[in-house]
Amino acid sequence: MTARGAKTRDRIVEAAAGLMRTHGVGGTTLDDVVSASDVSKSQFYRHFPDKTALVRAVIEYVGERKIAGERERLEAVRTLDGLRRWRDAIVHDNALYDGRYGCSLGSLANEVADQDAIARTKLEELFAAWQELFAQVLGRLQRDGIIPQDADLAQLATGFVAAVQGGYLLAQTSRDVTPMATSIDMAITHLQLLARAERDGSGAGDDHSRSGTAR
């Protein structure tokens, strides 16, 4: 591809990502994208034979930006207070839209995962990359004795990604970021309680109820 061709392609993908974020994938037509990116139809079809190809390119574009942003923030986290600052930052970003549109990546996953196996696989890789960033944070917390040595980092990292995604959805639905902050808080407090349970000398998982009425 020529440099000029690559630039045209980038412009199309960027315009499509913006439209799909606001109107959803289903609510965005190729005509909308052609118009918003200020290219001719023939230029458009030179880069993207169909909507499926365009959506895949949007997932790459959106996903790489999201993961790069999260990498920059999460790589700096060394403490539970650092995790709280990360939480403040993503909640703050989402508050700029009053929670509208949800997670750029999660929204695409919800709409596209069942429709296109190649897109789904790419989305799965992106979520795995995000989860790995959490696992690395948790690994540092573990190394520094902030969370227990026997904590299952992969499972906790899954819980963090889910708390973030569920939080985005609740914020989107209520136009209020409070439930997003609450759900991520619960995940962070969970780490704190794990540390305390270990410190207090009781292993997890051996006792379901303090009243003895569990059945």
Added chain:
Amino acid sequence: MTARGAKTRDRIVEAAAGLMRTHGVGGTTLDDVVSASDVSKSQFYRHFPDKTALVRAVIEYVGERKIAGERERLEAVRTLDGLRRWRDAIVHDNALYDGRYGCSLGSLANEVADQDAIARTKLEELFAAWQELFAQVLGRLQRDGIIPQDADLAQLATGFVAAVQGGYLLAQTSRDVTPMATSIDMAITHLQLLARAERDGSGAGDDHSRSGTAR
């Protein structure tokens, strides 16, 4: 509306709900719905002037079924083991589709919330109803001394809804319900650790790190 008219309307909504679950709202045309519900176009338009009206009816239909199902299950929960059985049941249901389609309610929320204020408000009410079911479970656990008296039931209930929704999305993206089970497990284990922290006599929230390196 005549009884026959109501029956036609129900058939349209049911067909639309099925198509939108599989193909998304954006991937479902009114022609698809007319064809799948075996009505004439004029019959269809007698009930639904446009897609927006149809989508709102689908949200009511899907939401009421989802909340009724969850009410039936969650009303029976009295213990942490009961919560684990509830978790097993929703994960099992989702495993029947290998995680495809995500949460019937969450998927609609993701796609529709930003496009139609009336639909968004209905979705918000449905999520609030689901959260209230969790708050009632947590209230019973609290009453029976299974979780601490000072636990914030509304916040924990938000955390549960988010863990469920995030879990559905990860399952949908990975075609595997394991991350859904993991994320809900984290929420349940959190309750267990809350109980233990209280029993061990240390209040939550006053101590972020056992190593003293938090900053």
